[in-house]
Amino acid sequence: MIRNTKSSWGLVSILFHWTMAALFLGQFWLGWHMQGVRSLFDRYTLVQWHKSLGFLILGLAVLRLIWAVTSRRPELPEAMPAGERALARGSHVALYVALFLVPSTGWAVVSASPLPIASRFFGLFVVPSLPTGVSLHTQQLWSSLHGFLAYAAIFLVGVHALAAFRHHVRNRDGVLMRMIRPR
Ligand code: HEM
Ligand code: HEM
Incomplete structure (x- = not known):
């Protein structure tokens, strides 16, 4: 139940997947949403939440990756064509990359910002800046990259979720259910 098996995800992988x-x-x-908020105070508060949640996602991504590389992975259904298998594996790797790159580039945005605003992790401690160099130009570059990667990742998530529903509705091969209930 806790660990992955040859045919199913275990509780730890399932909790990581749906929480993240x-x-x-x-x-x-x-x-x-926070981009369009007019009130400076509200926007500041939302950006602080965005930063804390982003650091949380990055921390969880490290733990999840360690869990993933030290666990076995359930096999894909035998009936799946080779091309689809490669796509499934490639998209999972790309999702892992997104779980690291999107928050890291967000961290770079605030590190490069000329505004001296500390990033506090849920108000508990200050997260140090990355060595990006500080200038408006550098901040804007990271900001464009952060936005681009976030939108690219959400597109990938959309395709990933559609593929999961296709497995459930059309192929009926249990791929969605094994990520919901450990067997
Ligand atoms: C998985 C984690 C993250 C996701 C999905 C995410 C997503 C986004 C999105 C969609 C935007 C709006 C982009 C736009 O419309 O141009 C944004 C903006 C922003 N994000 Fe994140 N973000 C994440 C993590 C972080 C982290 C960790 C930080 C900083 C520590 C951060 C800092 C910012 C800032 C400052 C902005 C404001 C706009 C800018 O200057 O780019 N983000 N983020
Ligand atoms: C929103 C709806 C989502 C659905 C319906 C969904 C469904 C699934 C299913 C059914 C699997 C198992 C595939 C298999 O058994 O081979 C899976 C795996 C995976 N999903 Fe999702 N997913 C969703 C969102 C996300 C999001 C937002 C991310 C990350 C940004 C993500 C990242 C992953 C990764 C990395 C795997 C590979 C398994 C692992 O190592 O944990 N998924 N997903």
Whole structure:
């Protein structure tokens, strides 16, 4: 139940998957929404939440990756064509990359900012800046990259979720259910 088996995900992988999926989707919405908030105070508060949640996602990504590389992975259904298998594996790797790159580039945005605003992790401690150099130009570069990667990642998540529903509705091969209930 706890660990992955040859045919199913275990409880730890399932909890990592759905907790991080919810955090990632919520974080994407927050990043998009906070851009349009007019009140400076409200915007400041939302950006602080966005930063803390982003650091949380990055920390969880490290733990999840360690868990993933030290666990066995359930095999894909035998009936799946080779091309689809490669796509499934490639998209999972790309999602892992996104779980690191999107928050890291967000961290670079605030590190490069000429505004001396500390990034506090849920108000508990200050997260140090990355050695990006500080200038408006550098901040804007990281900001464009952060936005681009966030939108590219959400597109990938959309395709990933559609593929999961296709497995459930069309192929009926249990791929969605094994990420919901450990066997
Ligand atoms: C998985 C984690 C993250 C996701 C999905 C995410 C997503 C987004 C999105 C969608 C935007 C709006 C982009 C736009 O419309 O141009 C945004 C903006 C922003 N994000 Fe994130 N973000 C994440 C992590 C972080 C982290 C860790 C930080 C900083 C520590 C951060 C800092 C910012 C800042 C300062 C902005 C404001 C706009 C800018 O200057 O780019 N983000 N984020
Ligand atoms: C929103 C709805 C989502 C659905 C319906 C969904 C569904 C699934 C399913 C069914 C699997 C198992 C595939 C298999 O058994 O081979 C899976 C795996 C995976 N999903 Fe999702 N997913 C969603 C969101 C996300 C999000 C937001 C992320 C990350 C940004 C993500 C990252 C992953 C990764 C990395 C795997 C590979 C398994 C692992 O190592 O944990 N998923 N997903």
